[in-house]
Amino acid sequence: MFRIFGPPGTGKTTTLLNMVDEALAKGIPPSRIAFLAFTRKAAHEARDRAASRFGLDPTTDLTYFRTLHSLAYRLLAVKDSQLMRKNNYLELGDAIGYVLSGNNTVIEDEEQRSRNVEHPILSLINLARLTRQTLRQTYNESEIDHTWLEVNYVAEAYQTYKERDDLLDFTDLLELFLKSIEEVCPEFELCFVDEAQDLSPLQWEIAHALDKRTKRFYVAGDDDQAIYRWAGAQVSQFINLEGGSEVLEQSYRIPRSVHQLAEKVAHRITNRFPKRYLPRTEEGSVQYIDNVDELEMATENWLIMAQANYMLSPVVEELKHMGFLFERNGYRSISEKISLAVNGWEQLRKGKSVSVDTARAIYGFLSGNGLHVARGKKNIKLDEEERLTLEDLQTNHGLLIGDDLIWHEALDRLPDADKVYITAILKSGEKFNAKPRIKLSTIHGTKGGEAANVVLFTDLSPAALRHRDHNDLHRVFYVGITRTMENLFLVNPMDYDRSYLL
Numbered sequence: 001m002f003r004i005f006g007p008p009g010t011g012k013t014t015t016l017l018n019m020v021d022e023a024l025a026k027g028i029p030p031s032r033i034a035f036l037a038f039t040r041k042a043a044h045e046a047r048d049r050a051a052s053r054f055g056l057d058p059t060t061d062l063t064y065f066r067t068l069h070s071l072a073y074r075l076l077a078v079k080d081s082q083l084m085r086k087n088n089y090l091e092l093g094d095a096i097g098y099v100l101s102g103n104n105t106v107i108e109d110e111e112q113r114s115r116n117v118e119h120p121i122l123s124l125i126n127l128a129r130l131t132r133q134t135l136r137q138t139y140n141e142s143e144i145d146h147t148w149l150e151v152n153y154v155a156e157a158y159q160t161y162k163e164r165d166d167l168l169d170f171t172d173l174l175e176l177f178l179k180s181i182e183e184v185c186p187e188f189e190l191c192f193v194d195e196a197q198d199l200s201p202l203q204w205e206i207a208h209a210l211d212k213r214t215k216r217f218y219v220a221g222d223d224d225q226a227i228y229r230w231a232g233a234q235v236s237q238f239i240n241l242e243g244g245s246e247v248l249e250q251s252y253r254i255p256r257s258v259h260q261l262a263e264k265v266a267h268r269i270t271n272r273f274p275k276r277y278l279p280r281t282e283e284g285s286v287q288y289i290d291n292v293d294e295l296e297m298a299t300e301n302w303l304i305m306a307q308a309n310y311m312l313s314p315v316v317e318e319l320k321h322m323g324f325l326f327e328r329n330g331y332r333s334i335s336e337k338i339s340l341a342v343n344g345w346e347q348l349r350k351g352k353s354v355s356v357d358t359a360r361a362i363y364g365f366l367s368g369n370g371l372h373v374a375r376g377k378k379n380i381k382l383d384e385e386e387r388l389t390l391e392d393l394q395t396n397h398g399l400l401i402g403d404d405l406i407w408h409e410a411l412d413r414l415p416d417a418d419k420v421y422i423t424a425i426l427k428s429g430e431k432f433n434a435k436p437r438i439k440l441s442t443i444h445g446t447k448g449g450e451a452a453n454v455v456l457f458t459d460l461s462p463a464a465l466r467h468r469d470h471n472d473l474h475r476v477f478y479v480g481i482t483r484t485m486e487n488l489f490l491v492n493p494m495d496y497d498r499s500y501l502l
Contacts, residue, residue: 009253010251125154127232192220230472295455300437325432345407366401377397444476457491
């Protein structure tokens with residue numbers, strides 16, 4: 001097993017993809033190559049790049065470009081009906097007196113799954129299995145606000161429920177895959193595992209089992225970016241892995257001033273692999289501010305991060321007040337449907353045609369029952385390829401208003417708050433149907449991302465202050481800092497005693 005250390009911005013994933021390209025160019029069959037990523041997005045990126053370059057079908061030729069859970073799901077030939085679904089968790093919760101939630105699709109990626117909100121007892125049960133510990137040991141090491149009797153009761157009821165109905169959860173998939181790997185898994189010429197620092201002990205066991213069935217096995221990651229210990233990841237296995245290794249030294253992202261700060265934080269980590277890491281030649285900047293309203297965010301790309309999600313709520317209101325589009329945890333500040341409706345109505349007023357989808361979005365915000373739309377005409381039943389003008393809608397689809405009404409008058413079912421926000425967007429000069437250039441997220445949610453301008457809050461949540469392992473906090477803020485391509489803005493904390501000092 002060969003390790004590739006890829007500090008932030010050094011092109012770790014690109015290096016792996018280039019190795020895939022080289023293997024395919026040498027004639028290695030695609031079915032003999034596996035690329036396992038932490039997220040579905042990363043797996044699909046690798047798959048689509050290889051498919052595009054060599055004229056392959058991404059779904060049929062590159063079948064082993066997946067997340068580890070997805071690989072287990074496919075090779076075990078598990079049926080959807082065998083998986084624990086949301087309704088199963090609800091049913092179990094009702095039976096035992098707990099409000100449980102759970103994941104309901106196997107192909108969700110690990111990163112997204114780790115952020116899923118579920119009952120803390122379920123999370124603890126899963127953590128014990130991923131870390132290959134007894135439930136009692138995991139409970140003793142936790143700070144969960146439930147007694148051992150409660151935890152044990154839920155665990156036994158959970159297992160009984162699954163066995164009764166022959167159901168599997170995500171961790172069951174991995175455990176079953178590990179037991180069955182020699183029977184169900186083909187042998188590979190090459191296997192790549194990206195973001196290996198985030199593997200749990202159970203996933204490491206699978207990786208070692210795959211290694212025995214693979215001629216050349218590569219794991220890539222960065223121990224300094226290991227921020228999922230709370231979800232079962234065990235970075236020490238990556239650090240202490242036997243075999244050869246390579247360090248990608250040159251960052252193509254981080255300017256010198258930001259790199260200096262990042263190195264300062266990295267050297268606070270006591271359990272790490274020492275490595276040479278070089279910045280770009282550009283200086284960049286690191287600045288301290290008291291509030292985001294000090295920043296000129298009318299242009300360029302911005303990434304605004306905090307250790308906890310609730311810390312971003314005041315920023316949301318500030319951005320709306322300034323009339324800036326943004327994305328928070330993957331969701332647009334103005335939904336695609338609203339954008340379609342507003343833009344579409346203005347296109348109709350200008351005498352242009354719109355798509356059927358746009359017309360449906362418009363009708364969704366028009367008053368029906370004979371006010372703006374005739375009774376029974378709210379549902380437009382047409383082929384998706386058709387185009388519609390204002391006259392078409394008035395003549396054939398019950399529209400009762402004309403171009404004398406501007407968007408906020410016509411789309412009267414839009415929430416008042418959205419009307420105010422859209423007005424501010426239009427006043428600021430931004431196009432509300434454009435891709436947001438400002439993103440808000442927790443630091444965990446931005447791993448792998450980057451932006452020219454990064455805003456990082458230094459406040460810590462109460463849970464983080466109680467945390468016993470400072471290495472976790474060092475790694476989290478190291479990840480936050482190293483998203484920066486040009487300028488880093490550090491927001492001074494509300495209370496220095498409850499902050500991460502940089």
